[in-house]
Amino acid sequence: MRRLEAEGFTNLLRPQRFQLDLMKEDAVLQFFLKESPDIVILAAAKVGGIKANSDYPVEFLLENLRIQNNVIRSASQSGVRQAALSRKLLHLPETGAATNPGKARC
Numbered sequence: 001m002r003r004l005e006a007e008g009f010t011n012l013l014r015p016q017r018f019q020l021d022l023m024k025e026d027a028v029l030q031f032f033l034k035e036s037p038d039i040v041i042l043a044a045a046k047v048g049g050i051k052a053n054s055d056y057p058v059e060f061l062l063e064n065l066r067i068q069n070n071v072i073r074s075a076s077q078s079g080v081r082q083a084a085l086s087r088k089l090l091h092l093p094e095t096g097a098a099t100n101p102g103k104a105r106c
Contacts, residue, residue, distance in 0.1 A: 013037060022067040025074075032078035040083040042071045 004012060013035055020031050022044055046063045053060055068085060075083045 022070055023063065025070045028070040029074040029077060032074040032080070036078065037075075038081050040071065040075050040080050041086065042068065042083070043086040 001012060001014065015031065021027055044067060046060055046067070048056070048060060072083065072085075
């Protein structure tokens with residue numbers, strides 16, 4: 001957001017979760033219809049860290065897919081020209097190595 005603002009973009013919408021729950025399909029569509037964005041950059045996701053991701057991998061995946069699908073569907077139905085999805089799957093410590101990565105899961 002800071003880079004977009006530095007490059008002169010001024011009409012940036014960034015609703016907080018209490019303003020727009022991306023898990024609620026109807027709410028997302030109503031937001032898109034009301035605000036009529038031209039471009040959407042999705043950087044929202046449920047995150048938790050190594051332990052939470054390890055303990056609840058399916059829950060994290062399903063919630064993030066639901067958010068993504070709601071935004072993609074609403075963008076399509078409301079005439080958004082362009083959309084970009086940004087997803088951080090796992091945050092590792094600064095050393096780049098997980099302290100307890102567990103076994104790989106499919």
